[in-house]
Amino acid sequence: MIKKTFIIICLAFISLLNSCGSGKTTGNKLLYWCSNNTDEINFAKVRTEEWNSGNPAHPVKYQPVPEGRSSEEIILAAVVGNTTPDIYSNMWQGDVEAYAQAGVLVALDTLPGFHDFIYNRCDSAVVEEITSHDGHIYQVPWKINPIMLIYNVNIINDLGLNGPPHTYDQFFDASKKFQKDLNGDGYVDQWFGYSEVLVTWWQRFFDFYPLYLAASGGAPLVKDDKAVFNNVYAVEVFRFLQTLYRRKYFAKEQLSARQDPFLAGVIASRFTGPWEIAHAEKFKPKGFQYEYSTMPVPDGHRGPVYTYGDPKNIVIFKSCKDPVSAWNYVKTLIDKEGDLRLLEITNQLPRRKELESDPFFSSYFSKNPKMKIFAEQSKYVRGTDASPVLKEVFDLISQEYEACVVYGQKSPEQAVKDASDAVDLLFIK
Amino acid sequence: MINRKKIMPYLLVSPYIVHFLLFVSFPVIFSIILTFHKWNIISPMEYTGTANYIKLFSDKTFFKSIGNTLIFLVIHIPLQIIIALFLAEILNQNIKMRRFFRGAFFLPVIVSGVVVSMLWQQLYGFDTGLMNRVLTAVGLDKVGWLIDPKIAMPSIALMATWKNVGLYIILFLVGLQTVPVQYYEAADLEGASHWQKFFRITLPMINPTIFMVLILSTIGGFSLFIEPYIMTGGGPLNSTVSAVLYIYKQGFFYYHMGYAATLGLFFAFIILAVIIIQKKFIEKNN
Numbered sequence: 001m002i003k004k005t006f007i008i009i010c011l012a013f014i015s016l017l018n019s020c021g022s023g024k025t026t027g028n029k030l031l032y033w034c035s036n037n038t039d040e041i042n043f044a045k046v047r048t049e050e051w052n053s054g055n056p057a058h059p060v061k062y063q064p065v066p067e068g069r070s071s072e073e074i075i076l077a078a079v080v081g082n083t084t085p086d087i088y089s090n091m092w093q094g095d096v097e098a099y100a101q102a103g104v105l106v107a108l109d110t111l112p113g114f115h116d117f118i119y120n121r122c123d124s125a126v127v128e129e130i131t132s133h134d135g136h137i138y139q140v141p142w143k144i145n146p147i148m149l150i151y152n153v154n155i156i157n158d159l160g161l162n163g164p165p166h167t168y169d170q171f172f173d174a175s176k177k178f179q180k181d182l183n184g185d186g187y188v189d190q191w192f193g194y195s196e197v198l199v200t201w202w203q204r205f206f207d208f209y210p211l212y213l214a215a216s217g218g219a220p221l222v223k224d225d226k227a228v229f230n231n232v233y234a235v236e237v238f239r240f241l242q243t244l245y246r247r248k249y250f251a252k253e254q255l256s257a258r259q260d261p262f263l264a265g266v267i268a269s270r271f272t273g274p275w276e277i278a279h280a281e282k283f284k285p286k287g288f289q290y291e292y293s294t295m296p297v298p299d300g301h302r303g304p305v306y307t308y309g310d311p312k313n314i315v316i317f318k319s320c321k322d323p324v325s326a327w328n329y330v331k332t333l334i335d336k337e338g339d340l341r342l343l344e345i346t347n348q349l350p351r352r353k354e355l356e357s358d359p360f361f362s363s364y365f366s367k368n369p370k371m372k373i374f375a376e377q378s379k380y381v382r383g384t385d386a387s388p389v390l391k392e393v394f395d396l397i398s399q400e401y402e403a404c405v406v407y408g409q410k411s412p413e414q415a416v417k418d419a420s421d422a423v424d425l426l427f428i429k
Numbered sequence: 430m431i432n433r434k435k436i437m438p439y440l441l442v443s444p445y446i447v448h449f450l451l452f453v454s455f456p457v458i459f460s461i462i463l464t465f466h467k468w469n470i471i472s473p474m475e476y477t478g479t480a481n482y483i484k485l486f487s488d489k490t491f492f493k494s495i496g497n498t499l500i501f502l503v504i505h506i507p508l509q510i511i512i513a514l515f516l517a518e519i520l521n522q523n524i525k526m527r528r529f530f531r532g533a534f535f536l537p538v539i540v541s542g543v544v545v546s547m548l549w550q551q552l553y554g555f556d557t558g559l560m561n562r563v564l565t566a567v568g569l570d571k572v573g574w575l576i577d578p579k580i581a582m583p584s585i586a587l588m589a590t591w592k593n594v595g596l597y598i599i600l601f602l603v604g605l606q607t608v609p610v611q612y613y614e615a616a617d618l619e620g621a622s623h624w625q626k627f628f629r630i631t632l633p634m635i636n637p638t639i640f641m642v643l644i645l646s647t648i649g650g651f652s653l654f655i656e657p658y659i660m661t662g663g664g665p666l667n668s669t670v671s672a673v674l675y676i677y678k679q680g681f682f683y684y685h686m687g688y689a690a691t692l693g694l695f696f697a698f699i700i701l702a703v704i705i706i707q708k709k710f711i712e713k714n715n
Contacts, residue, residue, distance in 0.1 A: 076470065076684075079470075080471065098469070101472070102471040185565060187556070187571065197576070197664075197665075198662050199663065200662055252555070252573075253555040253556050391683070392683055402664060407578070
């Protein structure tokens with residue numbers, strides 16, 4: 001009886017351990033994790049099937065990244081549990097440095113043909129942007145979703161403006177004209193713009209960061225383990241946004257919980273990406289017209305207007321037993337044909353130089369004129385700085401943003417200085 | 430020869446022992462070890478001595494989060510005890526639809542904290558929330574329930590009271606029903622008023638229940654997490670960052686595992702100290 005019980009417990013324990021094993025595929029199949037949204041799954045399916053039919057000796061299995069609160073958390077769990085895929089295609093650029101320093105990524109620049117490929121795809125500024133502290137490159141720039149100003153064309157026309165506001169003064173002017181207390185209860189009911197007031201770090205991708213890049217011509221936030229944003233551009237951006245909240249041109253309340261305020265005409269503009277097009281086309285009321293424009297810049301700004309590109313890149317994990325084949329697959333996944341498929345299937349922009357002028361993509365852009373605006377903007381996008389503590393950097397900026405911009409408790413100069421000092425503390429060894 | 434009678438009990442308790450070692454002892458010991466290390470999960474642990482403890486004592490946000498938690502407790506616990514006792518006293522009478530009300534008050538307890546938080550987030554909305562609509566309908570100003578730093582934590586305390594009061598009503602009901610009826614009959618013969626009976630008989634008799642509710646709601650209050658996480662994210666201006674939310678953020682957002690473990694250990698001692706003080710206070714009063 002005891003022996004039997006003991007054997008049953010042992011078997012149960014062994015089967016439990018067995019069930020906790022790696023999620024990797026067996027044999028010589030490479031495992032590729034794509035994003036888990038429907039369009040990207042379709043894209044991965046199409047491209048992987050094409051690869052497998054032409055390369056039966058090096059088959060690839062695509063699989064959506066497992067469900068979780070965020071794909072970042074899933075990847076982290078996979079790294080910790082040693083269950084990483086061979087290839088992952090939705091890595092936020094800001095996460096790469098931490099993984100590179102942890103030694104879990106393949107240095108792609110050590111693989112044959114990488115340099116030719118990367119310089120053919122990207123200009124030197126992008127290559128510099130994706131180069132890690134140790135001088136190696138661990139990621140391939142894949143796709144971007146630049147943040148721009150979406151605006152209601154009808155409202156802009158009704159206000160008698162010549163077009164969307166390009167500068168801070170024009171933005172204030174338009175905001176003043178549009179702001180209104182509709183029911184006479186003493187509270188503003190329609191605002192020119194809106195940005196989430198939540199202190200969550202990544203919310204700053206939709207207000208402070210693209211505005212900072214626009215004002216500064218694409219300047220970094222951190223460089224050589226030091227904060228470099230305590231400058232006139234960051235202060236101007238903080239002052240611009242602070243004024244918007246102080247004058248109630250932007251709502252402090254979360255408007256995201258109710259009917260889309262942009263389509264409902266409650267707000268006339270917001271800072272957003274190309275994903276808004278599909279949503280607007282599906283839900284816009286009859287006669288509703290919208291367009292995109294560059295991010296507003298300080299008065300007197302000269303030169304191109306940069307913005308944040310929200311880049312998602314491709315990495316190969318060190319657990320991959322055949323990185324050369326994985327690299328060959330990645331090259332095929334994002335070649336010109338692959339980038340065109342990405343545009344057609346997902347309506348997301350590949351991060352590729354001369355995208356807007358390359359005749360190969362012209363038929364897509366002539367059918368999707370709003371995407372052409374983003375393609376033109378793609379010449380002037382920045383990703384993120386290579387830093388393993390980037391989330392903390394954005395979180396610290398976000399704390400000061402809330403105190404200064406939303407609640408007016410600090411001057412822009414003080415808030416930017418405090419954020420910069422706090423970021424410097426992160427780098428003390 | 431194995432003595433079956435001697436081995437069998439050990440074999441039967443072995444699942445619990447394994448569970449205890451794996452999921453209780455190991456995490457506690459590992460956490461204590463972590464407090465002397467820097468670890469971001471993906472890189473190897475790095476020994477840092479007492480650096481985490483030194484950092485803790487200069488971390489203003491952590492002490493603010495403890496202050497926020499105490500503000501929550503100071504509002505939430507008395508409010509909860511008074512309302513729960515008041516409602517339990519009513520529901521202990523022979524009123525109509527007594528069963529329905531007992532069930533209705535208990536309903537929020539079994540609803541997910543996330544659902545309740547999202548519901549109240551809508552109720553507290555500045556422009557479209559029901560609370561402010563009622564206020565403006567009677568000619569009062571709107572209140573920034575979740576966007577005013579001075580009001581956000583009391584708003585959360587109010588919501589948490591609504592959510593949890595049903596549980597404490599049940600506990601008080603049990604307590605009230607253990608009070609012998611003869612005491613009230615004797616008091617009636619002496620001509621005691623309702624309030625005299627409540628303060629001289631009911632309260633002293635349900636003191637153990639009050640103590641239990643106090644302990645349970647204190648521990649529950651110290652673990653405040655879901656409500657600020659869902660409703661405010663800790664804002665505005667960190668006014669609703671609870672200690673647990675801050676520890677979570679350090680651990681699972683920044684991946685400062687060593688520092689999060691240090692904060693957790695320190696906070697566990699604070700909870701222990703508060704519970705001991707409460708116990709002494711109640712024992713002294715008894």
